[in-house]
Amino acid sequence: MTSAAGRPPRVGVFGLLGSGNLGNDGSLEAVLGYLRAEHPGAVVDALCGGPETVTARYGIPAARLHWYRGEYRTASRAGAVAGKGLGKLVDAVRTAVWVRRHDVVIVPGMGVLEATLPLRPWGFPYALFLLCAAGRLFGTRVALVGVGASAIGNRLTRALVRWSARLAAYRSYRDAPSRDAMRAMGVETARDEIYPDLAFALPTPPVSASPARPGPVCVGVMAFHGSDDDRPRAEEIHRRYLEGTIRFVRALTEAGRPVRLLTGDAVDQPVVTAIRDAVDSPLVTSAEAGSLADLMRETAAAEAVVATRYHNLVCALKAGTPTLALSYAVKSDALMERMGLGAYCHPARDIDAGRLLEQFQELEQRSAQLRRTLAERNLAAARRLEEQFSALNAILFPADPAAPAVPAADHTHAQQEVS
Structure with missing residues (x-):
């Protein structure tokens, strides 16, 4: 071209x-x-x-x-x-x-x-x-x-x-x-x-033909402090998010469930450390993902996913794993609705560990049906x-002879290194 x-x-x-x-x-x-x-x-x-x-x-x-x-x-x-x-x-x-x-x-x-x-x-x-x-x-x-x-x-x-x-x-x-x-x-x-x-x-990473079942529960965490308009309450919002997530992870481990903590940004690592220290269980491990492909592999091997970061959700949904969103913005709700899991959203800024556990149990009960839905939506x-x-x-690229000519919308384009 x-x-x-x-x-x-x-x-x-x-x-x-x-x-x-x-x-x-x-x-x-x-x-x-x-x-x-x-x-x-x-x-x-x-x-x-x-x-x-x-x-x-x-x-x-x-x-x-x-x-x-x-x-x-x-x-x-x-x-x-x-x-x-x-x-x-x-x-x-x-x-x-x-x-x-x-x-x-x-x-x-x-x-x-x-x-x-x-x-x-x-x-x-x-x-x-x-x-x-x-x-x-x-x-x-x-x-x-x-x-x-x-x-x-x-x-x-x-x-x-x-x-x-x-x-x-x-x-x-x-x-x-x-x-x-x-x-x-x-x-x-x-x-x-x-x-x-x-x-x-x-591309969706290949999954083992016979993955271990039951797999872990992947919990995607985030250094969540609210939105740009929440700066005065940022620390309070973060504390409540962290406390709610810790209670949920502890409840899973007390039920004997292995938990795999995921992140999506380098700034999330202190949250992983805080959860592992607070829960203090050998059932809690953490992944060191360096790409979305790594995250997809982690979520594909999971029994279910509960995640906050938007692209943790994307990876889990694309991998076809039943997913519950700790939603911090409308974009998370819209993504879950689009993928057929709109009922499985929980507010990140106000986590109710009891209610979250109920939603999670319902998610797992419908696992087979939700996996079929995700396959179709993907x-x-x-x-x-x-x-x-x-x-x-x-x-x-209108000069590309392989590209048919269509009217462009009200829109604009570029490349090379700057010293």
């Missing part, structure tokens, strides 16, 4: 990739798989949070998303404050230079338009705005592919997210509440489509994602 200029297309991928969040990296892996299958001649690189990890793991050149290395650390000293401020100016230039080198830039999945977890407007929301503005300025098509969005309380964050979405050349969402949230923020979404999360395009998700990749071919 070649660009309109007769050379291989230059494609950039952008986001908090390689930074320790397995869900973000899984979305990147899905998009790279699509590019390598459909556009093998494309020259691909990244502007991302963890460039060393992205290059080592995926074999593409990568540059740091932020010039200032302490961008996501709290700045209390004058030097740090000045460094962050200077970094905003430098990043505007660096991002523009990087975008201009590309034909297409893809933002692969991730909750880039949401504030369900704490964030600052001058962090990633500002970086995304710079990307989309540069794309519009230089005619590079920027695609927000299968992203998550939510209602945002902070006015500056909301404005940056709204303008980023408006300036993008292509938008699709991983669920209906995400599209609804962007519409409520004043973004025209009539041509924006909804597709399953990109992780559903990843097939439907795979077909729907094939449709999304076909749409991307037509909209982002």
Whole structure:
């Protein structure tokens, strides 16, 4: 495949990739798989949070998303404050230079338009705005592919997210509440489509023909402190979440059930340590997953899964394992409903261990039926994602003779390393 200029297309991928969040990296892996299958001649690189990890793991050149290395650390000293401020100016230039080198830039999945977890407007929301503005300025098509969005309380964050979405050349969402949230923020979404999360395009790891039964119960935990609007109560929310999870895990071990603790981000490890210390049982072990494929293998071997992080849920559902969500955002509820398990959601910020145990027991009683449901829903998700990749071919790579011409939505595109 070649660009309109007769050379291989230059494609950039952008986001908090390689930074320790397995869900973000899984979305990147899905998009790279699509590019390598459909556009093998494309020259691909990244502007991302963890460039060393992205290059080592995926074999593409990568540059740091932020010039200032302490961008996501709290700045209390004058030097740090000045460094962050200077970094905003430098990043505007660096991002523009990087975008201009590309034909297409893809933002692969991730909750880039949401504030369900704490964030600052001058962090990633500002970086995304710079990307989309540069794309519009230089005619590079920027695609927000299968992203998550939510209602945002902070006015500056909301404005940056709204303008980023408006300036993008292509938008699709991983669920209906995400599209609804962007519409409520004043973004025209009539041509924006909804597709399953990109992780559903990843291969499902093979499962042993005769897995040990009963298997463990996988419990996916999270350093959960509430949403961006919950900052004043963050520690209280975290304490209640941790106490409720500990009570549930203890109840499982007292019933003789082995428990396997899962995470989805490096920041979750202290929660694993706290649970293991509090329960103090040899039945509680923890997994060291380095990718969504690792998580899928863990969840595929489980009898059932109870999880908080969104992509822990995705992995368990894709593996076809009966799953109960400790839901911290609408996106989790929407995912469970889409996969036919909408009845098995429990609020992460207000865990009732007794009620959670009842829901879990009901989940296990319906295990065979739920496994059949998940098999059907996974097939439907795979077909729907094939449709999304076909749409991307037509909209982002119109010079590709294999891609049929279709009208593009109100949307934008890029690639190469920045010094």
